[in-house]
Amino acid sequence: MxxxxxxxxxxxxxxxxxxxxxxxxxxxxxxxxxxxxxxxxxxxxxxxxxxxxxxxxxxxxxxxxxxxxxxxxxxxxxxxxxxxNIKCYGGGVSEAAFLEDLSRMVGEYDRESSSLSVGRGHRTVSRQLQRERILDVADLAAMPKGRALVLASGSRPALIRTQPWMSGPHADAVRASITAHDPQGERTIREAETEALTVSSSLAQEPAS
Known part of the structure; x- marks a missing residue:
């Protein structure tokens, strides 16, 4: 090959x-x-x-x-x-060093936190900004099916939802190709569609992002 x-x-x-x-x-x-x-x-x-x-x-x-x-x-x-020029991470990896590098490439964001203090009848609220990782190593290791991280040259990293081929515009052509060339075509199609339904179900249960 x-x-x-x-x-x-x-x-x-x-x-x-x-x-x-x-x-x-x-x-x-x-x-x-x-x-x-x-x-x-x-x-x-x-x-x-x-x-x-x-x-x-x-x-x-x-x-x-x-x-x-x-x-x-x-x-x-x-x-x-x-x-x-384009790098994609689809989850399922537990290599901490690689995920740490990936996390650093995704970057950080400013999170506002506040604290309350009371004294002599007065309340004081203090606010400060803290820098935190957008996606830490644990987030990347636990990324669910149906999600992927895309890093493209000249653009900020993006978290995307993947599209199974059976719900895409070329689904009929792909099924025909599998049927014609895969000795276990029917089983391949059935397993792929089952996995796609599982992914769709898990994404439907996620809170809106």
């Missing part, structure tokens, strides 16, 4: 080099799902930014930070993370 991926991307790069502006007229999206397991491309961190400038958009999906470190090392994983 790694050899096939590299061959496709290198062919796209060759086409981009000979295209106007040195970029593909129609961008190529390469979705590297479970990259640490099925596409252990050692040079990926060094090429991420370069390929982006060629109109070759690579999307690397990992289960955790440490999974990427196993493949590219700590410096390689940091390079990959820094080169990505």
């Amino acid at each position: 790694t050899a096939l991926t590299v061959a496709v991307v290198e062919a796209a790069e060759d086409l981009a080099v000979h295209s106007p502006g040195g970029r593909l007229a129609t961008p190529l999206l390469g979705v590297l799902d479970e990259a640490a397991n099925v596409c252990r491309w050692r040079e990926l961190p060094n090429l991420y930014s370069h390929y982006g400038s060629r109109g070759i958009v690579l999307m690397t999906i990992l289960q955790s930070w440490s999974q990427g470190v196993d493949v590219w090392g700590e410096s390689g994983m940091k390079k990959l993370w820094s080169a990505a």
Whole structure:
């Protein structure tokens, strides 16, 4: 799978080099799902930014930070993370060091607190601002299904609700593809729809944000 991926991307790069502006007229999206397991491309961190400038958009999906470190090392994983223009965290990770870095990137906010003191028949109310994390490590570790944190270059981090494919505009096409190519298509569709209903139910019970 790694050899096939590299061959496709290198062919796209060759086409981009000979295209106007040195970029593909129609961008190529390469979705590297479970990259640490099925596409252990050692040079990926060094090429991420370069390929982006060629109109070759690579999307690397990992289960955790440490999974990427196993493949590219700590410096390689940091390079990959820094080169990505859009970073998404979907929860389910319990690595405190990674979550601490993520929490610091989300930032802080000013919370107003007040205190009351009484003396000699007078009441005095003091107000002060305290800086607190918007999302601390515990919040990020406990992020529920159906939520994701998106960090995009040039924008403030955003907490979003995800949209299951079966409720999106291409649901019929996705079902048809699964039915045609997945040996367990009916089971795949049934499990996906069940999980989507569970997520929708949990979000419906959340207080308005």
